[in-house]
Amino acid sequence: SRARLLLQEKKSSLIHACFCSVFHLPPQDTQGPNASLYSLTLAAMDSMLQSLIRSAGTLGILELQNILQLLLSFANSQLAVVQERAIAQIARLVEFITTTYSLQQICPCFAQAIVPEHECFKTHQFVMLGKLVGHLTLYCTCKDKRTRHNAAEALHHLHTFTVQLLTWLCILRLLLSRDDALGDALGDKSPLLSFILQMFIKYLQPSDWADIILIAIKSLRAPSAYSIKVAALMVDILIANFAFQMGKVLNIVWTIYGNLPSITAVVAQKSLGRALRVLTNTHPTEVVSSLLHCSPTCNEVARTMWKMMFSEPQVARKVLRELLSMLMNQSLRKTSISIKDNPRILSLAATRTINEILLHPTCLQEVDAIFPQLFLALLFQISFTTELTLQEVQIFWKEHQEDSLTPIRAAVNAMKVLLRVMGFERHVLDIEAQGGWDALLSTQTHLMGVRIVGREMMKTQRPLRYTLFCLLVELLRVEDPTWEMVAMVFFMEVLGSIDFSEDLAHALELFPMYLQSQCVGMPVLVLRGILQLTERPTIARETLVLLPHVMEQLQGGDSDASAVALSVLSNMLQLMEVKASSSIALALADKLRPLFGDELNTVRQLSIRLFQDTMGLVVGAEKKKMKKEVWDSVLPLLLHLHDEDESVAKASQEALCSAGRFLKWRQLAELTEIAQAWSMCERLLARKKSKANDYLQQSQPYLQNPQESLRREAVRFI
Known part of the structure; x- marks a missing residue:
C-alpha cells in the first residue's frame, strides 16, 4: 500500500529486481519440497502487483501497462524457463484486471467503438494493446507447451478485459484442447491467426496494428523463439488488410532495414518483400524517402530492399518516379544539418540509389518510359552537387567515408550508367573524348561540360530531341536558381538542332523573363540564343517580338550583355519593314549614345556602327526628330576619333561621315583625317552656340575616362 509513495523510476527498479529474482530461480526450486515455497513467493508477488494497480486509482491502466512492459522484457529472454514464467505472470495479471476492473468504470469510452466522438485521456488509454x-x-x-498454454490464456483474458464478451471462450477451448495449441492450428496456414486478429480488429487503433507488425518483423530474425512462418504470416495478413498512417509506414521501413541482416529464412524474406511492395503501392513517397533516410549511400541492406521493390513492374514504376521527384527537389532555400530536413541531401541519396539500381532488369523496363526526365534530373543534380557545402558532403558521406565515389562523381557516374543502359554508349565515349565528363566535375568548367553533353545529345533521334525541348520549356516556365542556368545552357544547344514550327513561340515566351534574371551570365546566355535564331532565315522574323526586351539590355550596365544585344538588334533591324524600322531606329538612337564610352571595345564599336545604321533607316517625319539625336552624338564621335582601339576610331570616322551627310554638313561628311577633328569641334560650337552647355556636360565624363588620349581631347575641348 506504500508503494504508491515511491517515484515511478524507483518503483520500476524494485519491480524489475523482484521479477529477476523469481524468474531466474533454478527449475528444481519449483518442484518437490520447494514447490510450496515457490507458490508462496508467486502469491506474494501477485499480491504486490495487484496492490500497486489498486492503489493507483484512476491511473490503474497506466500502472498496469508499466508492469506489463517490464514483463515483456523478460518474456523476450533467450532462457525458456524465464520466458515461460513471464508469460504466466502476464496471464495472471490480465486475469486479475479482468475480474476486478471494468474499463468503463475508469473511462466509459475505452471501447471506442461505443463512444467514438470522445477521446480518452492518455492515462486512460491502453496504448500497448497492439504490442x-x-x-x-x-x-x-513457442516450442514449450506451457508457454503456449499461458500465452493463449493471456489472450483470452486480454480479449475479455477489452470487450467483456464471453464469446472469446470458444477460442480458449480450441487453444487449450490441443497439445500443440495455436502452433498446430497455424499449421493449417492462416484461419486461426486471422480469427484472432479479426476478434481484436475493432478494438485496436491503427497505431496498435503498427505495433503488432513491428513485433512480427522483429520476430523473423534467426534464431527466433517463435515460429518464423507464423510471424511471416502475420506480416502478410496485416500488410494486406490494414492502412497505416505515414509515421507508421516510416517505422515499418526502418524496422525492416534494421532487422533484415539477421533475417535469413526464405519465407521471411519473401514476406518482407511482399510487405515492401504493398506499402510502396499505397505510400510510395513515404517508403522511398524513408529508405533513402535509412541509407543515403545505398549500402548492401538498402540495395536488397530496393531489389525487393523492383521485382514488380508497377512498384518499380512508382519508385522511379518518386526518385525522380526527389532528384528535382534540390531547393537552395531549405537547408539543414539533418538528412530528414534537408532535401538537398535527400536528392543526393536518390542519385546514389539510381546509380546502384539502374542495372536491375525490371528497372530497365521502366526507365525507358521516363528516360528524358531522368536524364535532365541527373544533369541538374550534377550541377547542384558542385555547389554543396563541406558540411552537407560530410553529412551525406558519414556512413561510408571510405567510399571512393564523391557525391559529384557519383552523380556523373549515374548519368553515364543511364546513357549506357539506354543504348547511348557511343555518346558517352564522344563526351569523354571532348573532356565533357571531367569538365562537369569542376565549378569552373561545369557549364562547358553541360554544353558538350548537350551538343552530343543533339545527335540523337529527333523524337528524343523534341521531348527534351518540350521538357525544358516546361521546366523553364518557373524560375528556380537551383538549376535554371544549367537548363538554359542545355536549352541553347537544343535550340540549334530543332526544326521549329509552332513550338518556337513557346521558347520565345521564356526569354523576356530570363533577360531580367539576376543570375550571373543568364541575360548574356539568352541573348546569344536569340542571336542564333535571328541568323536562321526561316524563323528569324519570329524573334522580332523580343525586340523591346533586347533594347532594355542596353541600359542594364552589363557590357557583355550589351555587346550581344547590339548584334541582335543589328540583325533585327534588317528583318523589319521600312516603316517599322524607322520608328525603332529613332527610339534606339537615344539608347546607343551612352554606349559610345563603354569600357568594352566591342560595345563601343558595335554601338557606333549601329548608330550609323539607324541614320539610314529613319524616313518621313521621323527624320526631323532624328536630327536632334545626331547633333547630340557628333561631339562623342569626334572625341572617339582618338580612341586607342583602331576599330572604334575607324567606326567613329565612318559614323561622322554618315552624320555629315544626314545633317547636310559637307565638311563633316568629308572628314578623312583625325587631325581635322579639332577644327570640326570649333565649327560644331560655331554652328550650335545654343548647345554649348549641353556639349560641356557631354565632355565632362570623358575627363574620368581610362584612356589618356580621350581625357586629353576632352580637356582641350573644354
Whole structure:
C-alpha cells in the first residue's frame, strides 16, 4: 500500500529486481519440497502487483501497462524457463484486471467503438494493446507447451478485459484442447491467426496494428523463439488488410532495414518483400524517402530492399518516379544539418540509389518510359552537387567515408550508367573524348561540360530531341536558381538542332523573363540564343517580338550583355519593314549614345556602327526628330576619333561621315583625317552656340575616362 509513495523510476527498479529474482530461480526450486515455497513467493508477488494497480486509482491502466512492459522484457529472454514464467505472470495479471476492473468504470469510452466522438485521456488509454496482442500471438507458437498454454490464456483474458464478451471462450477451448495449441492450428496456414486478429480488429487503433507488425518483423530474425512462418504470416495478413498512417509506414521501413541482416529464412524474406511492395503501392513517397533516410549511400541492406521493390513492374514504376521527384527537389532555400530536413541531401541519396539500381532488369523496363526526365534530373543534380557545402558532403558521406565515389562523381557516374543502359554508349565515349565528363566535375568548367553533353545529345533521334525541348520549356516556365542556368545552357544547344514550327513561340515566351534574371551570365546566355535564331532565315522574323526586351539590355550596365544585344538588334533591324524600322531606329538612337564610352571595345564599336545604321533607316517625319539625336552624338564621335582601339576610331570616322551627310554638313561628311577633328569641334560650337552647355556636360565624363588620349581631347575641348 506504500508503494504508491515511491517515484515511478524507483518503483520500476524494485519491480524489475523482484521479477529477476523469481524468474531466474533454478527449475528444481519449483518442484518437490520447494514447490510450496515457490507458490508462496508467486502469491506474494501477485499480491504486490495487484496492490500497486489498486492503489493507483484512476491511473490503474497506466500502472498496469508499466508492469506489463517490464514483463515483456523478460518474456523476450533467450532462457525458456524465464520466458515461460513471464508469460504466466502476464496471464495472471490480465486475469486479475479482468475480474476486478471494468474499463468503463475508469473511462466509459475505452471501447471506442461505443463512444467514438470522445477521446480518452492518455492515462486512460491502453496504448500497448497492439504490442501485447502481437507478442502473445507469437508466444502461442513457442516450442514449450506451457508457454503456449499461458500465452493463449493471456489472450483470452486480454480479449475479455477489452470487450467483456464471453464469446472469446470458444477460442480458449480450441487453444487449450490441443497439445500443440495455436502452433498446430497455424499449421493449417492462416484461419486461426486471422480469427484472432479479426476478434481484436475493432478494438485496436491503427497505431496498435503498427505495433503488432513491428513485433512480427522483429520476430523473423534467426534464431527466433517463435515460429518464423507464423510471424511471416502475420506480416502478410496485416500488410494486406490494414492502412497505416505515414509515421507508421516510416517505422515499418526502418524496422525492416534494421532487422533484415539477421533475417535469413526464405519465407521471411519473401514476406518482407511482399510487405515492401504493398506499402510502396499505397505510400510510395513515404517508403522511398524513408529508405533513402535509412541509407543515403545505398549500402548492401538498402540495395536488397530496393531489389525487393523492383521485382514488380508497377512498384518499380512508382519508385522511379518518386526518385525522380526527389532528384528535382534540390531547393537552395531549405537547408539543414539533418538528412530528414534537408532535401538537398535527400536528392543526393536518390542519385546514389539510381546509380546502384539502374542495372536491375525490371528497372530497365521502366526507365525507358521516363528516360528524358531522368536524364535532365541527373544533369541538374550534377550541377547542384558542385555547389554543396563541406558540411552537407560530410553529412551525406558519414556512413561510408571510405567510399571512393564523391557525391559529384557519383552523380556523373549515374548519368553515364543511364546513357549506357539506354543504348547511348557511343555518346558517352564522344563526351569523354571532348573532356565533357571531367569538365562537369569542376565549378569552373561545369557549364562547358553541360554544353558538350548537350551538343552530343543533339545527335540523337529527333523524337528524343523534341521531348527534351518540350521538357525544358516546361521546366523553364518557373524560375528556380537551383538549376535554371544549367537548363538554359542545355536549352541553347537544343535550340540549334530543332526544326521549329509552332513550338518556337513557346521558347520565345521564356526569354523576356530570363533577360531580367539576376543570375550571373543568364541575360548574356539568352541573348546569344536569340542571336542564333535571328541568323536562321526561316524563323528569324519570329524573334522580332523580343525586340523591346533586347533594347532594355542596353541600359542594364552589363557590357557583355550589351555587346550581344547590339548584334541582335543589328540583325533585327534588317528583318523589319521600312516603316517599322524607322520608328525603332529613332527610339534606339537615344539608347546607343551612352554606349559610345563603354569600357568594352566591342560595345563601343558595335554601338557606333549601329548608330550609323539607324541614320539610314529613319524616313518621313521621323527624320526631323532624328536630327536632334545626331547633333547630340557628333561631339562623342569626334572625341572617339582618338580612341586607342583602331576599330572604334575607324567606326567613329565612318559614323561622322554618315552624320555629315544626314545633317547636310559637307565638311563633316568629308572628314578623312583625325587631325581635322579639332577644327570640326570649333565649327560644331560655331554652328550650335545654343548647345554649348549641353556639349560641356557631354565632355565632362570623358575627363574620368581610362584612356589618356580621350581625357586629353576632352580637356582641350573644354
